[in-house]
Amino acid sequence: MTDVSYLPGYYPFMAPARMRYVATLHGIRPPAISKGFDFLELGCGFGSTLLTLAAANPQGSFTGIDFMPVHTRHIEREVAATDLRNVRVLCADFAAMPADLPKFDFIALHGVFSWVSPELRQHVLGIIRRHLKPDGIVEVTYNCMPGWSSLLPVRTLLRHFAERAEGDSIDRVRQALTIVADMRKADIPLFHDQPLAAQLVDRLVQADLHYVAHEYLNEHWTVFHAADVLAMFAGIGLGHAGRLPYHHNHWELCAKPQFARQFQGADLSTLETLKDHHANAMFRWDLFSPRPREPWTPRQRAEAADDLFFRTASPQASLPHTVTYGGVTAGIAGPPHDRMLKVMGQASWSLPMLLDEPQLSQFTPESLIEAVDAGMAMGLFRVDGGSVIDPIPPVETILASRLSVPLPFNRRGLKRPDLVNEQVGLASLTTGAGHEIGDLHAVILDELISGGTRGLEDRIADRLARTDKHLREHTTGRPITNPVELSKAVHAICADFFTTVLPELVRQGIVVWDRDQAVGKAL
């Protein structure tokens, strides 16, 4: 697929801290990153993730490779405009890599492995074999079985109708999708009998056509069983080093308890395939590493990555905390979780800090580490590559100070969106990762930074009018045009921004406040 571009998007699972945490879960020592590291993205598209991570990790060197000049030229322009010195982008085909490509600590490929020919896949595996450092981590995503088994006909139909349509890939996929959507509306037996296929069509009708074209019209498109991918990577000397999202690393969260016995004792690749079958998975984020899995003591585990910092994912977090994943319901309650949450507050802690904390000394190191892993798996905690210090001042104090967004990368990101229902990925030097906010929140932040709080809501309403974009009613989706209603809606969105979004941006150092420069009264 080379006649239409892909679409930009920040993918949080590609942040080094997340990959490193998952590796440690399996006893795999991850690459150290504090003194610098090398990161390669194969098939980087418009480079949103690459650039965000590069801005958040000035100590790292980031290389992106893609064979579409429209993608690589965009990245070059962004690099120049944001003064990112640690990004190199190469317009090259996986089949012909430049001779001077170095070795990397991280190699990521998202949206590539399932969508290239078998020959190119061998080239990709060859690049990984030659260019991954001995303690490096590879992250690869692909379409998997059995989730696609009832969805395959949707691709067959889309490709069939697109081949007979006219225009570029966007035109052709639009025409094909119209026919398939009509079939779905007519409830033909295919969609009547396969509700998941019908739901997929409903989603595709709403999706960006650049995505639909790249996913469905691509000539090469392979759905793998996890075991086959694990075997391919074993062929280049790499073992499975875990998965994202985090809960997939705990088979108890991937199988209803009554089937646990059937899962036990299975070898790793069978277990991964069984988990996918239980969950009807259709997409995987897998990690691979050349390093062996080590039987660590809790202390060794804590020290394997003592620069990973854990904190509660949301200030509203409370116990009991319950989740349901693919039909499995699980929860967190009681000690040591309750005590840990109290001690940690809103600040972030490394595993050695938790093990050495006197207030947690009545718990064994095993139970504290298990509690962190359970919290991670169930979304109670998040992991960062840097520590976030609590407390931050009340939002009134922040708003009464001069605020700034120090990174040029982030300032440029705030200028881009004009309410097109996209997320905006901002870079945090504090966490070493990206942080996404909604485009409307990005506009509020941009106005706040450039003009302060005075008249903020009016300025936002003006900007909405100027860009001919509308806020919509929650229930009906109708544009809000009545000035009184509009001003109420803008007020509500600003209030939400101040209470939930701004404090986190300050905590992550994306927005900094200058306590000596009070500039006016808060709203």
Ligand SMILES: C[S@@+](CC[C@H](N)C(=O)[O-])C[C@H]1O[C@@H](n2cnc3c(N)ncnc32)[C@H](O)[C@@H]1O
């Ligand atoms: C589905 S997109 C994913 C882009 C990006 N990783 C993301 O997730 O946003 C796949 C990317 O791989 C690139 N690509 C496909 N085949 C390639 C090849 N043989 N050599 C280099 N790049 C290739 C495409 O140009 C495209 O940007």
